[in-house]
Amino acid sequence: MLLPEQADIYIDKTARNFIPDCISNLTTPNNRRPEKQTSMRWPRIKTMSRPHAAGHTDGDKPPKEVNVIVWGPGTPWPPLPVNSSWLIADAMPRVIFRDGDKPNIRIVLFPEPVESSWSYIRKTLPRFWDGDRDLFRLHREDDEPKTFPVAAAVHMGMLDQPNEDYRLEKHGYKKGYELPDVDGKHPDEDDLTGGGTWKDVPDRLDTALDVDYLYERVKSDVKDANIVISHDHERFLCGYEYYTSLAELYNRKEKLRAVFLHTPIEHDSASIEHGVHMGVALVKAMVEDLEKQAAS
Numbered sequence: 001m002l003l004p005e006q007a008d009i010y011i012d013k014t015a016r017n018f019i020p021d022c023i024s025n026l027t028t029p030n031n032r033r034p035e036k037q038t039s040m041r042w043p044r045i046k047t048m049s050r051p052h053a054a055g056h057t058d059g060d061k062p063p064k065e066v067n068v069i070v071w072g073p074g075t076p077w078p079p080l081p082v083n084s085s086w087l088i089a090d091a092m093p094r095v096i097f098r099d100g101d102k103p104n105i106r107i108v109l110f111p112e113p114v115e116s117s118w119s120y121i122r123k124t125l126p127r128f129w130d131g132d133r134d135l136f137r138l139h140r141e142d143d144e145p146k147t148f149p150v151a152a153a154v155h156m157g158m159l160d161q162p163n164e165d166y167r168l169e170k171h172g173y174k175k176g177y178e179l180p181d182v183d184g185k186h187p188d189e190d191d192l193t194g195g196g197t198w199k200d201v202p203d204r205l206d207t208a209l210d211v212d213y214l215y216e217r218v219k220s221d222v223k224d225a226n227i228v229i230s231h232d233h234e235r236f237l238c239g240y241e242y243y244t245s246l247a248e249l250y251n252r253k254e255k256l257r258a259v260f261l262h263t264p265i266e267h268d269s270a271s272i273e274h275g276v277h278m279g280v281a282l283v284k285a286m287v288e289d290l291e292k293q294a295a296s
């Protein structure tokens with residue numbers, strides 16, 4: 001399987017993440033396939049230097065990493081056997097190595113498919129942005145902090161019609177949520193107000209990331225990248241999740257460093273493989289954009 005030219009990916013064989021058959025031919029530099037696992041609890045992964053990389057030799061101190069959270073729901077909607085967004089998220093590599101002095105990118109996957117309920121999303125996202133190791137079930141030594149720094153986050157969700165393009169959502173909206181969730185419950189007052197924390201939050205929040213730049217990078221990095229920029233997501237759990245995430249950052253007075261990627265409904269092996277390329281290219285572009293913003 002060919003990787004995007006600029007997506008320099010190496011899957012840490014100690015990650016023990018589930019790797020579907022469609023990408024099981026990805027190999028480590030030692031030409032060993034990562035071990036397949038179905039467990040959602042994966043152990044601490046130590047940073048490793050990339051063998052034979054330009055500017056690095058075995059034994060070199062590995063570069064600093066940045067952490068990007070990838071979060072995907074597991075409940076299909078409308079009812080389908082699987083949710084493509086979770087399959088893509090779960091299949092993404094846990095480390096993206098970059099050349100030179102650029103920090104490598106650690107993808108931190110939420111350890112299980114996200115529960116598609118109003119209250120679960122509202123109550124979980126604050127801990128999400130804390131980088132709570134327990135929430136992500138990450139191993140921690142006694143002398144390690146309970147949290148990890150979160151550089152950015154990619155929220156993912158599945159579209160509901162066949163033959164649609166990937167959608168990169170630019171805005172999150174506060175109002176218009178009425179439909180029942182996976183438990184058949186409609187959003188209550190706490191859900192619609194962020195537990196009372198959204199009083200001073202604008203009705204529309206825009207990601208601080210340059211969506212046009214992200215779009216162009218994905219288009220250039222991935223062959224046949226079928227992606228569009230969306231300005232008005234549907235008012236259901238995906239949109240609610242995006243707004244809740246941005247609102248949490250807004251209330252913390254932090255950069256709104258999250259995006260939402262809607263994935264096509266198709267979930268055959270080739271589609272998931274393509275989705276992994278799209279997700280990796282997006283994560284790389286997000287980190288690059290944040291680096292550009294920090295340098296300006």
